[in-house]
Amino acid sequence: MHAALLDPFAIITTMHDIAIIGGGASGLICAVAACEATVRAGAALPRILILEATDKVGRSILRSGNGRCNFSNAHIQAHAYNDPDGFQMVSKALEQQTASSPSSVNPVVGFFERLGLLWREESEGRLYPQANKASVVLEVLRAPLQRFGVEMRVSSAVQRIVPPKAERSHFTIHLASGELIRARTAVVAAGGAAGAFGLEGLLPYEPPKPILGPLATETRFTRALDNIRVRCSASLLREGERVAEERGEVLFRKYGVSGICIFNLSRSAQAGDVIRLDLLPEVADPGALMASRLTDLARMLAKTPSNFELLQGAVLPLVADQVLKSLGLEGAQEANAESARRIAQRLAAFDLPVQGIGDESVCQVHRGGFALDAFCPETLEAKEVPGLHVLGEALDMDGACGGFNLHWAFMTGLLAGWSLA
Numbered sequence: 001m002h003a004a005l006l007d008p009f010a011i012i013t014t015m016h017d018i019a020i021i022g023g024g025a026s027g028l029i030c031a032v033a034a035c036e037a038t039v040r041a042g043a044a045l046p047r048i049l050i051l052e053a054t055d056k057v058g059r060s061i062l063r064s065g066n067g068r069c070n071f072s073n074a075h076i077q078a079h080a081y082n083d084p085d086g087f088q089m090v091s092k093a094l095e096q097q098t099a100s101s102p103s104s105v106n107p108v109v110g111f112f113e114r115l116g117l118l119w120r121e122e123s124e125g126r127l128y129p130q131a132n133k134a135s136v137v138l139e140v141l142r143a144p145l146q147r148f149g150v151e152m153r154v155s156s157a158v159q160r161i162v163p164p165k166a167e168r169s170h171f172t173i174h175l176a177s178g179e180l181i182r183a184r185t186a187v188v189a190a191g192g193a194a195g196a197f198g199l200e201g202l203l204p205y206e207p208p209k210p211i212l213g214p215l216a217t218e219t220r221f222t223r224a225l226d227n228i229r230v231r232c233s234a235s236l237l238r239e240g241e242r243v244a245e246e247r248g249e250v251l252f253r254k255y256g257v258s259g260i261c262i263f264n265l266s267r268s269a270q271a272g273d274v275i276r277l278d279l280l281p282e283v284a285d286p287g288a289l290m291a292s293r294l295t296d297l298a299r300m301l302a303k304t305p306s307n308f309e310l311l312q313g314a315v316l317p318l319v320a321d322q323v324l325k326s327l328g329l330e331g332a333q334e335a336n337a338e339s340a341r342r343i344a345q346r347l348a349a350f351d352l353p354v355q356g357i358g359d360e361s362v363c364q365v366h367r368g369g370f371a372l373d374a375f376c377p378e379t380l381e382a383k384e385v386p387g388l389h390v391l392g393e394a395l396d397m398d399g400a401c402g403g404f405n406l407h408w409a410f411m412t413g414l415l416a417g418w419s420l421a
Contacts, residue, residue, distance in 0.1 A: 016049045016151075018420055019173055019183035021158045021197070023052030024060035025406055026392030026413035027189030028141045033111070033417025035148040041421060048150045049181065051173070053157040053190070058138040060191065064406055065126070069134030071410070072108050073403040074125035080400045081408070082267065082367065087397060089377040094411045097378075097418060108410045115140040126402050160198040161186055163385050171387065185387045185420060189413065192366025192393040202385055204371035206396055211267050212405075213363030214251075214258035217275060217352035221322040225252035228318055229259070233281040236265045236354075237274040244268050247281060256358045260401045263364065267398065269354050277350040279315055279323075286344035294340045304334045310343060323347065365405050369396045379419035380412050389416040 018034065020027045031048050038045055050057065064070055078084040078091065098107035109119065109127065117140050118130035129136040145152065160174040163186075173181040188197065192208040199205070233247040234257075246261030257275060265275065283289050290310065297305040308331035311320035323346050324331050329339055357363065370390050375382055380395075382388040392409035399405045 015047075015170060016181065016183040017046035018048045018185045018187060019171065019181055020048065020050045020187040020189055021161070021173070022188065022190035022194070022391075022394075023050045023057030023152060023154070024189060024191055024392070025058075025409035026394075026416075027052075027187065028058060028061075028138075028145065029111075029410050029413035030187055030189060030389075030391060030417040030420070031150050032115075032141055032144050032148075033414045034420040035144065035150065037418045037421030039148075043421075045148055046420070048148075049183070050145075050150060050152045051156040051158055051175070051181070052152065052154045053194070055154050057152055057154060058141070060409070061138045061141075061406075062134045064134055065128060065403075067134050068128050068132055069137045070126045070128055070403040070406065071112070071119075071137055072106060072127045072407040074105050074121050074127060076106055076404065076407055080402075080404045082398050083372060083396065086372040086377075087399075087408070090372075090380075090411065090415065093378040094415055097415065106407070108407055108414065111410075111414060112137070112140065115144070124402055158190070158194075158197060161188070161388075162198070163202065163388060185389070187389045187391060187416060187420075188370075188394050189391040189409075190394055192369050192398075194394065196370070199370075199385070199388075203374050203382055203390075206368040206371070208366035208368030210357060210360040210363035210365075211367045211398060212263050212365045212401065213266055213360065214253060214358035215256045215262055215266055215269055215275060216355040216358040217256035218355070219255060221326055221350075222252045222256055222352065223254050224322055225318055226254045228252045228316060230277070230279060230316070230319060231281075233278040234261045234265060235276045235278070236269055237276055237351075238270070238272075243273070250277060253358060256355070257352060258358065258362075264400050266357065266363075267367070267400070269356075271354060271356050273354040275352045275354055277352070279319065279347045279350055283348075286348045287341055290340040290344040290347075291337065294335055294337065304336075306332050307335045307339055307343065308332065310335045310340060315347070323350065326350070364401070365393055365398045367396070367398050369394050371396055378415065380416045381419065389420070391416055 078088045081087040094107050119127050120130050157176040159176050162172040170182045171186040196205045229251050235245045236243040246264050248261040249259050251258040307329050327342050372395050380389045391412040
């Protein structure tokens with residue numbers, strides 16, 4: 001007997017076939033897939049226990065897409081992930097399992113269709129439930145779990161997972177309460193921030209760090225623009241070279257910048273990089289535009305326009321103030337060819353040095369976790385620890401905004417669930 005089981009104060013519960021640590025997207029769909037496949041095979045249902053550390057299952061689902069649940073994307077691409085080759089291997093394994101899926105989008109969507117979910121596509125391929133509420137996605141997952149008798153326990157934080165010492169033995173799962181759970185199979189589906197549960201000595205593991213969030217930058221100009229939104233293109237520069245580029249809405253914050261395009265750039269950003277905002281992304285030649293405006297406004301006003309007047313109608317007044325401040329120009333001063341040229345250059349390249357993640361509490365995912373190559377892509381079972389499966393964000397895989405991370409959680413949950421049946 002393992003030494004941990006000799007604790008006289010430990011409470012040992014009944015043994016389960018499958019213990020799933022984490023009641024989020026990957027854990028819930030894993031349990032549904034395992035039950036569905038078992039029923040389809042005509043076998044007895046497994047005894048499944050879901051252990052959720054918080055007071056509610058499905059929180060990752062409910063907060064996705066601002067409460068609407070952007071559960072997948074119509075244009076799933078491997079290059080949207082930090083490990084394209086690993087994602088491609090797992091994706092192919094899922095496609096082989098669901099060759100007869102009725103969905104024309106992807107196997108994850110096909111599974112939800114079979115559960116009865118109606119969905120619709122919005123901009124950039126984002127997929128949402130037709131009812132426009134994340135709770136609908138959670139409901140179609142919880143309903144079969146209740147029918148199949150899956151036990152879901154909340155406020156049950158796991159501290160450690162001890163693999164079996166002998167063949168045909170069981171995993172021992174240590175709860176923070178002191179209780180011990182025993183299971184034939186253990187599934188880690190607790191997300192990226194939950195830690196390694198004592199398994200880091202058995203499997204390659206990278207401590208996770210929050211990404212896909214806002215960026216802290218030099219604040220001399222952003223502080224005055226707090227809560228101002230602009231539509232622009234944003235580039236990530238490293239030593240003058242463009243690393244990545246996004247286009248969309250940027251939200252200025254006191255500490256830096258936020259918005260979906262900044263979230264995506266945060267996946268590659270490092271301290272010392274530069275965020276370059278092009279505030280007129282649709283204008284091919286800002287220099288020619290400003291020179292023309294200088295001439296046209298002088299004719300219209302019957303006088304030389306000021307630097308501020310040169311920017312009126314092109315950008316928001318507060319943005320104009322900071323553009324001029326960054327150049328050391330007075331807004332009331334008369335514009336000239338040189339100031340028009342400098343303003344045009346700054347509109348095309350408003351640079352903000354990056355310091356790091358701006359607010360970790362709003363980051364959508366963590367990068368790090370268990371190395372994907374330590375697991376079989378067809379089952380997500382650890383190659384060196386039979387019976388242990390790791391899913392979703394607990395693996396070192398993250399994707400861009402737009403449903404890519406929930407898609408990863410659902411696809412790994414499906415593969416593991418089917419294999420467990």
